[in-house]
Amino acid sequence: MxxxxxxxxxxxxxxxxxxxxxxxxxxxxxxxxxxxxxxxxxxxxxxxxxxxxxxxxxxxxxxxxxxxxxxxxxxxxxxxxxxxxxxxxxxxxxxxxxxxxxxxxxxxxxxxxxxxxxxxxxxxxxxxxxxxDELEKLLNMEPQFYVSNLSINTKLADFGTAYYKNQVIFASSRDTMNLHTRIYKWNEQPYLNLFSADTISSGLDLKNVTAFSKTINSKYHEAIVAFTPDGNTMYFTRNNYTDKELKRDNEGTNHLKLYKSKLVDSTWNTPIELPFNDENYSAGQPALSPDGKKLYFVSDMPGSIGATDIFVVDILDEDSYSNPKNLGPTINTNGREMFPYATEGKLYFSSDGHLGLGGLDVFESDQNETFSRPRNLGKPLNGKLDDFAYIVNEETQQGYFSSNREGGKGDDDIYSFQRIEVPCKQSVMGNIINQESKRPLANSIVTIEDSSGDLLAETMSDSFGEYHFNIELPCAQTFLIKASKEGFESSDRQFATTTESNYSNEVTLNLNKLNPLIVREGSVLKIKIGMIYFDFDKHNIRYDASIELNKIVFLMKEYPNMIIKIESHTDSRGNDAYNESLSDRRAKATRDYIILNGIVAHRIESAIGYGEKQLVNECDNNSECSNERHNVNRRSEFIILQLE
Structure with a gap:
């Protein structure tokens, strides 16, 4: 209906x-x-x-x-x-x-x-x-509502609730002895009128249904009402008609209009049209901001994005309004956005244009200076058919919505709900990309850490460069994604989860190909150049050694944030103390050469000679080894501590 x-x-x-x-x-x-x-x-x-x-x-x-x-x-x-x-x-x-x-x-x-x-x-x-697979995630959302069909529902249409003092006002096509029954041939039910029902202190059910107002109810449709905070002014929707007949545009369509009525001496006075109504489009389904200063409504007026959009006007004074403003593509889609309801910091509405379970679904959007991406409220509030006209008391998280779901009493029924708190969880996935070629990087190692630096999970990118972590992340927290691959610079990116439960974060990392001089040995990055040769018992830099060390200088200029440490080693032949002293002089001579050629001193954290303390094979003082095997231990190492 x-x-x-x-x-x-x-x-x-x-x-x-x-x-x-x-x-x-x-x-x-x-x-x-x-x-x-x-x-x-x-x-x-x-x-x-x-x-x-x-x-x-x-x-x-x-x-x-x-x-x-x-x-x-x-x-x-x-x-x-x-x-x-x-x-x-x-x-x-x-x-x-x-x-x-x-x-x-x-x-x-x-x-x-x-x-x-x-x-x-x-x-x-x-x-x-x-x-x-967003649909699968929606289908598998943890339920956050208890819902119940109200006893006041009939076999005809009952929907569209609004709070009014200690009552709930709603629309219905039920017949009463006080209203002349006329059949609306779309669905062969009576026309809609507004009714009131008393709330029950012990629960969310309603009782004592009566016709709302003879002044407001007419022989055509009235439905969806909004009241100002003081309860003395109401906005509602009605067919565009005169006392004699429905008014139609040039194509024969009867549109809807918004009306306002004021409570005078306990009686609602004759409704007046709002100034932004028009004969050629519809405007209806009003909702007021909690302070009563903004009026939201639904229309297909020029400037609409889809079939029906949600608009807003500022209420300037008694009968003056700003120009209607479309809420924009974050809220409105090519489909239908309908039944807005505004609370402090939230906008609720129904849509079949956002990802849903079928027909109209109820969505929630955070409202600050802008609107957040709408969140589907999931099952059991939403289902295969139409779910709409959601209103809520944010303090109790109780309220009402309407639905034509199976198992109801009639066409559209009114349901009560109690929303329950569900821990807010999100997921993260993304892509690892070669920065130069823009192609995906398979078999990259990807890790995620919390804000304390603790490792939460590790995975690898697949053949399409995609990765995902099979863990749930708490909302409104900060995390660090790191990616690494042989031959590439490691990369990391910080991101924060939002307040939207079941949201899937997408974090893409781009890896730069490493200079061929940079190699990874285990978990350590090193600069690999040719052998650095020194004269016997000397530590001065020879010409052939300077050619290799110039490669270090050029590389450190290519990576201006690179920090290294230098280690110099000898073989086991000779006196241990002598070897350590000689290697230390050679390490520091190497450092001084690099600094002399334009690299600032703080980028070389240390330059230390270890003599024969860190042999890479078993050729110690007690072993007989060939010159070739001893020479393996005679080396200078340039270890990268920071690359970016």
Whole structure:
């Protein structure tokens, strides 16, 4: 019924076909009588008319009336016959209908198959079924709600709650003795009116349902109301009509308008239109900020991104408002954004354009200077069909929402909920890229550390350069990702998790290829040059040694943040003390040469001779070794302590 109340009158101009309307089925469809139209077009198809137009209309008639089982059936036949010529709109609707019956696998397959087409039509495919398994994560979210169907629901439509003093105001198509019953032919139910119900102190159920106000309720639709903090002014939605009849635009569409009424002597006075209403588009579903200074509403006015968008105006004084402002692409999509509800620091709304479980889902966005990426509130609040009109007391985390889910009492039902606190957890994944070639780097070692430097996990990038950690990260904390690979400089990147539970962080690291002189020995980086030769019992730098040491100088200029230490070693032949003293003089002579050639002293942390203390083979004082084996121990080592 919520589609009837907004989507029907908003979007009908976009879904009608340019054709004659002589047949009874076409007249029913174009008059928005979708229950009748579905039966008539289905009979037409069964008589042999399997044209694209007929299949689209029978699918649409069921889709617009939220009969997703039959919508999938007829959209499926439409795809089977006319897949190559269908507009992206029908791909979008078919995917949502599939999700509406729980066929998430096929929905994801179609999304991936039509990725290019949907993107060209400016649909964000991540809102349908992500290639990175976002849908699976959503399906596996830990539940954070207890929900319960209210006793006041009827077999007809009941939805769209609002807090008012110690009551809850809602819309319903139930009949009462006080209201003249008129049937709305879209779904063959009575028109909507506003009702009030008393809250129950012992729980969230409601009681004592009565018609809200004779001044407000009319012979056409009224629904979705918002009250100012003092309770003396109300905003609500109503059909655009005069005392005699519904008013229509040039295409025959009756739009919705926003109205305001004030409480005078305990009676709501005659409603007045808001100034940004128009005969050619709809505006409805009002919501007020907690301070009563901003009015949010839903419209398809010029400047809309999708079928219906959420807008906001500043309430300047008694009857003056700023120009409507679209909330922008973070909130609004190519689909439908509806039923806003604002609390301190939060905006709740329903959408079928963001990643969801089917139909309309309820989303939450943090509101500061900007809006955060909307978060789907998951099961059991959201399900395969439409879930919408969420309102909440943030202190108690209790509230109400509406849904046409299976197991209810009628069309749309009102449900209460208690939100429970679930530990906020996130994941992290990403890519390792060769900075020079921009190609993925496979078999890179990737680690993650917490803010204390403790190692949390280690993994390797796959053949596509992708990595992921199979750990859950707490929200609102800082972590460090490090990546390394043989022949490349190590790289690290700090990131912070947000406050959004189940969010997947993506952290990409680019690795620079190392200069060939830099090699890794175990966990240590070293500079490898030719042998440094000294004259017997000397420590001065010879010409042939300077050629090799110049390579060190050039390399340290290439890496201006490089810090090294120098170690000089001898073999075991000769006196131990003499060897240590000689190697130390040679190490310091090497250091002095590098400094003399333009490298500042602090970039060489130390230059120490170890003599024969650190042999690399067994050729000690007690062993007989050839000259070649002894010479292996005669070496100078340049160990990299810092590269970047």
């Amino acid at each position: 919520k589609k009837i109340f907004f989507y029907s009158v908003v979007c009908v101009a976009n879904i009608m076909f340019a054709q004659n309307t002589n047949t009874s089925a076409e007249k029913s469809f174009n008059s928005l009588w979708y229950v009748r139209a579905a039966k008539q077009f289905q009979a037409q198809v069964q008589r042999g008319d399997d044209s694209q137009e007929a299949l689209q209309k029978v699918g649409d008639a069921y889709y617009f009336n939220t009969d997703m089982k039959n919508a999938v059936k007829w959209y499926g036949q439409l795809f089977g016959n006319y897949e190559q010529v269908l507009e992206p709109t029908y791909i979008f609707r078919y995917i949502h209908a599939l999700k509406g019956v729980g066929n998430y696998g096929m929905a994801k397959l179609l999304t991936e198959r039509y990725e290019k087409v949907l993107k060209e039509a400016e649909y964000d495919i991540s809102t349908l079924a992500s290639n990175k």
